[in-house]
Amino acid sequence: MSNNDQEADNLESVFKQKRIIRSNVRQTLKSMDPSLRSQEDDIIQSIVLEAPWFKSSKRLCAYISCSALREVDTSKLLSQILSPAPDGNKLPTAKKLYVPRVEDKNSNMRMFNISRIDDLVANSMNILEPASVDADGNAREDVMHANDPVDLFILPGLAFDRSGRRLGRGGGCVYHSY
Numbered sequence: 001m002s003n004n005d006q007e008a009d010n011l012e013s014v015f016k017q018k019r020i021i022r023s024n025v026r027q028t029l030k031s032m033d034p035s036l037r038s039q040e041d042d043i044i045q046s047i048v049l050e051a052p053w054f055k056s057s058k059r060l061c062a063y064i065s066c067s068a069l070r071e072v073d074t075s076k077l078l079s080q081i082l083s084p085a086p087d088g089n090k091l092p093t094a095k096k097l098y099v100p101r102v103e104d105k106n107s108n109m110r111m112f113n114i115s116r117i118d119d120l121v122a123n124s125m126n127i128l129e130p131a132s133v134d135a136d137g138n139a140r141e142d143v144m145h146a147n148d149p150v151d152l153f154i155l156p157g158l159a160f161d162r163s164g165r166r167l168g169r170g171g172g173c174v175y176h177s178y
Helices: 003-032 032-049 077-084
Strands: 058-063 096-102 108-114 121-123 128-131 152-154
Touching: 003 058, 003 077, 058 077, 077 096, 108 128
Parallel strands: 058 096, 058 152
Antiparallel strands: 096 108, 121 128
């Protein structure tokens, strides 16, 4: 057996293991009690909100959770990031938030800056994402063209191992700069 054949067999084995894990995790999530799921979502969000790496972040990319996909809820995170100060002004230490927008049927995505929840609209699959222009008709800032680097990514994942490595849904979403 050639080296290439062995590598192809190894890759196929990894892909098969991932399919099995995805199937098992999806079944577990589907059968999970909704109240337990809600409690666990709250716990996860509280852990993130209290984490020093979250508190110190200034520019972040995060996903907008979709209950149909059984993703961890991000509504409290987004609400805190986007909430104005009590006087209505954005805090000087406010975080800059970029969220994904699916650009085409090939799952190509871009990350756009939003400043409030109202910036989100439902796409054809009823998933919230930013409109390509803001309320004033201006093009949104794309993270790939931002002046400052992102210091935190909050990504959805179907499963994570103890080292924090992520197993996605297998959709192969790709982020692009245009």
